[in-house]
Amino acid sequence: MSRVRQVDVLIVGAGPAGLAAAARLAAARVPRVEVLDREQQAGGVPRHCAHGGFGTWPHLLTGPAHARLLVTAAESAGAVVRPGVTALDWAGPLSLHTVGPRGPETVEARAVVLATGARERPRSARLVPGTRPAGVLTTGELQQAVHLYGQCIGERAVVVGAEDVSYAAAATVRAAGAEVVAMLTDLPRARTRPARAADARLRQGIPLLTGTTVAELLGHGRLSGVRVRHGDGRDAVLSCDTVVFTGDFVPDHELARRGGLTLDTGTRGPAVDGSLHTSRPGVFAAGGVLHPGESAATAVREGAHVAGAVLEALAGAAASDGVPLSVTPPLRWIVPNRVTPADHGLPYLLRTTAHLTRPLLQVTQDGRTLHRRRLARAVPYRTLGLTARWTRLVDPGGGPVRVTLGDR
Template sequence: MSARVVIVGGGPAGLTAAAALAPSAEVLVLEREAETGGIPRHSDHPGYGMRDLHRFLSGPAYARRLTERARDAGATLETEAMVTGWTAGRALEVTSPRGRRVITADAIVLATGARERPRPARLIPGDRPDGVYPTGQLQNLVHLHHREVGARAVVLGAEPVSWSAVLTLRRAGCRTVLMTTEYEKSESYAAFRAFGTAVLGVPVRPRSRVVAIHGKRRVTSVDVEDLDTGERRRVPCDTVITTGDWIPDHELARTGGLEMDRGTRGPRVDTALRTSVPGVFAAGNLLHPVDTADVAALDGRHVARAVSEHLSRGGPPAHGLELAVDAPLRWVAPQLFEPGGPPPARGHLLLRCDVFRTFPAVTATQNGRPLGTARPPWPAAPGRVFRVPYSVLADADPTAGPVRLTLR
């Protein structure tokens, strides 16, 4: 088979790109799940769609709205279709209940998203009982299958998604008896922390981690260690939720030979979201794990413009000057930019930081020469993305080599 544009992933980024491209090109969206919509499909609480749709929707309503927009625009949405590999050129191997086939495309957009690391990847020792779930599995069990999950839960992590897990547990009749974080305070927004502790009554224990899980058939307790004193105490519970600690779903990008970024662990892209392979683009949380669903959707809108340009005129793979970061910054996205070229999505660079800064200042330098300093009006914190205006790179010299970003 062949298509003008193939989009791999039917979440917010993929569906938004499809809706933007379908009126002028043949677009096929391949989604491995039984329904399109991505993570919001089973995240049944409000807060979705504010930046892209200018609506305040629940996760399932948001997923349905994006699906309808892509379908109404003329895109073909194929579910239960797993892309398992590449053949020569821009050709994808696809396996589904309808059989195996190869689909070639003039342009491919990878929008495969990100996932949380489960317990084995976090190397938490102890028994192997039932009752240990990442947030996505928890939400799937509660919102889609209406299953009971337990009565007392311990949540690992204190990111925004961690409070989403608390709301899901509450809906299932399960009380969150403890939330742990290895940082000195919750990584989430102040409003989330205040609502969670004051209204939901969830105790947050900073500078702590779960070091063992106990139970035979079902979780019975966990051991929590204080990272400063080494003291341990046992907390009775029957459910453990591992939240945050995101990693891109990057297997397809890696097997396709795309150049990968060591910081984000996703494909390296330029400001137009082009990858190192001509005609292959990437968008959403595959690039910067993890941002909100509506920001991923805006990435899809942004990449659609670059894909349209590629279809009409062709173009090179990702190119430009390299962007690098110094600790405590962990990564920057995009990683390549062309002075005087197109800006990134929403005119911002995306950064991840490993420390808390209430009033962060980010300085850009090139060969030791200061280019500028940006002082965004929002804090930097572990576990979430913060944005820096692209204008901080305005004085970069196209011939002077890489640009480094430093947190002051």
């Protein structure tokens, strides 16, 4: 029989969002703030991202240094960080069954924050045919092998994807002493900054194959190559001993799903309002589980924001149901995805599927325009920001609020 313990706030996930929330809550003198993480070391994805760019300008850090800073801040404020502990399932509305070095436990809380992050879909989930050789990795597996364990990954690698995380994977391959044979994407262009794509192609000599997909993995025992298919139907074989599948992030929403929390159809993470309340009273969510693939800086900002909402809940503030917030194509999703007139702090994040020049971003409810702004451009898979100042105009008893992006 598992032991039962009580805490004030239980945070699931010791990545940037969870640690930032824990630091603020503990600094606000919440007595018992506890952070669980199934990994053996706290810090989340930045732990194995050796490149720089983390933190804030001008004090940018490498990923591991940023992770250590977040862990130190949470523990110094008084939070308890417990790596190596897995939250298995819900034991009640605000309690979870866990297992870790102490054995099985049930942890009861006054508030729960889900900061479980996101993961890249592996080869199996992408339905790539072929054999099952060694040498098939995701970015996370690659970075852990190289930066955490110093393992050899092979000599010639193909990187599948052409977004920011793909270029980080290519840099890791090169840091391990291997050659990047090619990067490939099914899109007509890279999803990163033009300067970064040009640097990889021209200075580092990495070919970018656009409109190209992986048709088959080849080899027995160890990968020997990948068969790729170009947009015009032509096939070719790239000789390599490693392939890295990058991007295509999905939220780690298993706990949210098992708890019956409402999931947003766009992000597939928990639906939340501007205070990051989920559909279950006392349960909040922040970070990558809400919007897979966003930066650590965004996760830290949301962690600090959700801590403020938790403090209000612990003081007795009641959460509003809010009004549904939806997007229309070419927008893919928006976070938060419910809105109340009190949601005036956290900016909304959006993603689009189309390249648009000078598009008009509009927010409407029941035919009323709540906000409109002309953007310089919109780029697929790059985040757009939307101020929350218009939320005070929302009619709580009205229909859904809709966000559109178009020429007019």
